[in-house]
Amino acid sequence: MLLNLSYTEENYIKAIYRLEQDGKPVNTNDLSEQLRTAAASVTDMLKKLKQKKIVHYKAYYGCNLTDNGRKHALMIIRRHRLWEYFLSKKLGFNWDEVHDIAEELEHVGSTSLINKLDAFLGYPRFDPHGDPIPDEQGHIIKLQNKLLSAVPLHTPVEVVQIGDQSANILELLNEKNIRIGTILEIRKRFSYDQSLEIKAGGKQITQISKELSQNILVQEHE
Amino acid sequence: MLLNLSYTEENYIKAIYRLEQDGKPVNTNDLSEQLRTAAASVTDMLKKLKQKKIVHYKAYYGCNLTDNGRKHALMIIRRHRLWEYFLSKKLGFNWDEVHDIAEELEHVGSTSLINKLDAFLGYPRFDPHGDPIPDEQGHIIKLQNKLLSAVPLHTPVEVVQIGDQSANILELLNEKNIRIGTILEIRKRFSYDQSLEIKAGGKQITQISKELSQNILVQEHE
DNA sequence: ATAAAAATTTAGACAAATCTAAAAAAAATA
DNA sequence: TATTTTTTTTAGATTTGTCTAAATTTTTAT
Secondary structure (H helix, E strand, C coil): CCCCCHHHHHHHHHHHHHHHCCCEEEEEEHHHHHHHCCCCHHHHHHHHHHHHEEEEEEEEEEEEEEEEHHHHHHHHHHHHHHHHHHHHHHCCCCCHHHHHHHHHHHHCCCHHHHHHHHHHHHHCCEECCCCCCCCCCCCCCCCCCEEEEHHCCCCCCEHHHHHCHHHHHHHHHHHCCCCCCCEEEEEEEEECCCEEEEEECCCEEEEHHHHCCCEEEEEECC | CCCCCCCCHHHHHHHHHHHHHHHHHCCHHHHHHHHHCCHHHHHHHHHHHHCCCCEEEECCCECCCCEHHHHHHHHHHHHHHHHHHHHHHHHHCCCHHHHHHHHHCCCCCHHHHHHHHHHHCCCCECCCCCCCCCCCCCCCCCCCCEEHCCCCCCCEEEEEECCCCCHHHHHHHHCCCCCCCCEEEEEEEEECEEEEEEEEECEEEEEEHHHHHEEEEEEECC
């Protein structure tokens, strides 16, 4: 049912999916930045993906995934997140090491491989960063998480997801002993740079920059 | 220490390693057949691999792996066989389904991935087809197995390895209930086509073609 | 030893994905 | 609205791995 796509095409689809979250069309320039590829190359690829009915594309307007394209995206994400779970839970990698390896493994396309891996792992619903794993049909749990930056003072919240997947952010969070499940509470908010002073895990006090606070997703804690 | 190679280059190295087993130089034509690629393309690639010091190559003569090339080959084989073991033992695939998937997984190059996978699997020494798995240093157990075609009549032997890895042969062996560990005994040998009549697993009588008998490796059974 | 056959390499072309530089369109600004 | 700036596309070139057809070298057979 789904076409066989090249490694490169899959990376474009993933990037479009990521940038598309609000329904608006995705710019060529934003895509070119996301993929670190010249804008001219992106234009070429978008024409190709249009031909394959993976994106809607109009010159000078931008692109969106078709229903079919979105299915592809969800399958790639499913593969990526299942491998991340495997690497972290079975092979003992740290959560800040799994992303790059999963980035390669996700392109191995066999459907039966992924479904058997899913079963082997016990049908996990979230990857080690707290992101939901789409099921075999491409259904994905929608979370109503808040950004830490939007949480009021003195309200205990639980870390449930990290927005950015770079090794850099995960290294920083490790340093501060913040991981999925950690309870946070904001003590002060500095309006000068919108940085925060928080209590992490019930005792440790630490400073959080604006950028970081916009990449930590939390839920209320009882 | 080892260079980063493309998917394609790795496939050439694997094919050369396979054809090189007896130390003699590998012909361009044999390689081109093995890889299902035009001989002219093979010539081009051999020049490139020579530049990268992966093969010794002289025009009209043939090629051999350098010591460095052989190290690469052993690492690719290590990755392939560890994935085959994982697919078969952990995910529950049949042994005739694992080869093609491992063929893709083997190109994911992370060394720490493979070493952690090895540990997770308990450092297995043989893959599901009975082939030895090279260790982290590239050491590989040399087996002195016999081809079934070379075994005398009425001598019980144990299947320890399958030479050819195609799904076709494995399907045929499944049909005949022959797998690693099965005890075989040759009952008759037909000189017309060198086919065999054998007893498999102590009771079942079945016919084996010459081709098949040259791809079943066995050891003496007590 | 010489001619015929087989194997291998060279030459030139092609497809995929990329690039830079220039042109064109859309958006922002005056 | 006219002009400038930004974004996007077109044009033409590059790299990797591939192909076919022709030329060359090696091997085989007469």
